[in-house]
Amino acid sequence: MPKSVVIVGANLAGACAAEELRDMGYEGEIHLVGEENALPYERPPLSKDFLYDGLTAEDISLRDNAFYSEKKINLVLGSRVTSIHPDEGKVCLQNDTEIAADNIVLCTGAKLNRLASEFDGIDGIYYLRDLEDSIRLRDALTKGGDVVVVGMGVIGAEVAASASKMGCKVTAIEYSSAPMLRCLGDDLGAWSKAMHEAEGVRVLTNTGLADVKHENGHVTAIETTTGEKIPATIVIVGIGVTPNVELAAAAGIELDNGIVVDMDARTSVSTVYAAGDVTMQPGYYGGKVRLETYDNAREQARCVAASIAGEEQVKRRAPWYWTDQFDVNIQIVGSVNDASDLIYRNRDGERSFTAIALEDSLIVGAVTVNRPQDMGVLRRIADRRIEVDAAKIADDQIQLRTFLSA
C-alpha cells in the first residue's frame, strides 16, 4: 500500500476518492488539494436551487471540516498544484511547497469554454462552473432583467429554466437544431424545445452568437448569426468545457481529449490515477468516452480508491445522468442519439413518458421524463445487458420490472 496519496482537485471526484479510500481501510496519508477556498461542494445545485432557493455554501458542502479531520484527510484549500512528479513521488504547490506522493490522483476537472476575447471585460456576461460563478449569477438574476442564454446544453437549459423561474424574461439561442441535442437526439430535442417554450422561454435554434452590444461597459443586447438583435442585460454563456490536462501533459501522461485512463482509472503512468470530467475512459458501449456527470465522478472515484487500496473493482455500469428543469425531471441512460426509432411507453401527456432505444434487443439508451422509477429499472436492464423484446417493452401493461427476471 502507498504511504501517501495526493488528490489534485477538491471536488466531488476528489473528495469521494478520499472518502472511499478511508472507507476501504487505507491508512496512509491523504492530501486533498483544491484551488478554491470553499470546502468541497455539490455542483448540481449551482444551476438550480442554489440560484432560486437561497441555499448557502454550507448547504451544498459535501462534508464539514470536522469530518475531514476525523477521517485524517488533509485538506489543502486555496492552493494550486503547479507540477506533478510521479517518478520522484512528489507534487509541487504554488507556494514552493512539496508533498510526497506514492500515488497521485488527478481530478482536475474541466474549464469553461469562453466567448472570443474581444468580449472579455463587458459587464453582464456570466459563466457558470463554480460556487463563485453561481453567487455572482444569483445576484444578477435576483435583480432581474432581460436574459439571453447562449448555448442550450444541459447547463444552459437548466439556467434558462432557473432564470425564468426567478421572473426574468429569457431568450435562449442554440447553435444546433435543438436544446440538449447531444443528450436527447432529434425527437426528444424538439420535445425539450417545446417544453421550454411552453414555460415562456423563447428558444432560437440553428442560431449562434454574432456580437455582444454594450454601452458604458455594460451589455445591452446580443446579435445573432441570423441577424436578429435581442435586448439583454444579462448574458449567460454555456458553450461547453475543455478538460484540464495541463498537469498530466507536462508529466508526459497520455492524452486524448482528456486524460486517458483504463478500466481501473489508471493513467499511462502506473502510479497516477484520474477521475471525473477530465478522464477519457473505455466506454460501456465500446469506444472511448469522456463523461461530464455526477454519477461518473462518484463511480470513478470509487474505482480509483479500489485500485489504490487493492479492493475488488465495482462492476461497470451504463452511463447515467439526470437534469431538472421547471417541474420536469429528465433522466438519461446510455445514448438515444443514434436510434432510428424510439419506443415510447407510460406516456401520460407531454411531461410524463419513457423513451427507449434498442439495438439488437439490447437497451443502448433510454430517457425518462418525470418517471425516475422507470429509469431505476431500465438502468438495471442496461447494466446487465438483458435482451428485451421491442413489442413487449412498448406494452404499458407489462411492468418493466418483469424484464429483470426474464
Added chain:
Amino acid sequence: MFVKICSKSELPEGGVFRFDPETAEKAIVVCNEGGEYYAIGDKCSHGNWSLAEGLLENCHLECVLHGSSFNLKTGWPDKRPATKPVKVFTVKVEGDDILVDIESGVLLEKPDA
C-alpha cells in the same frame, strides 16, 4: 405500536411496500429481502423522494432520483448524494400479517466499514 402493513402475499421476495400512516414525512417502506422483512423510513435523506419507487438489491433500496442506496439493516446510504441515514423500524410477522412498530424508528450509528 405495531400496525398491520400488509399480508405476506402482498410482499413477495424482492417486494417493496409503502405504508403511509399520515404524512409523507412519516411514510415507511417495508421490504422482503430473501424471505426476511425490513422496514425503513420511506423518504430519501437527501431529496424529497419515496424510496419505495426504487429497486431492492443486496439488502439495499435505491432512491431512483440520484442513485443513493440505503441499507435495510442500518438505514445508511452507500454513496452520495445522500450522506445521512433513514430510520430503521421493528418488524414482526403474525400469521399472514406483516406488522411494523411505527413508533420504533431509530437512526442507527454508522457501522464500521
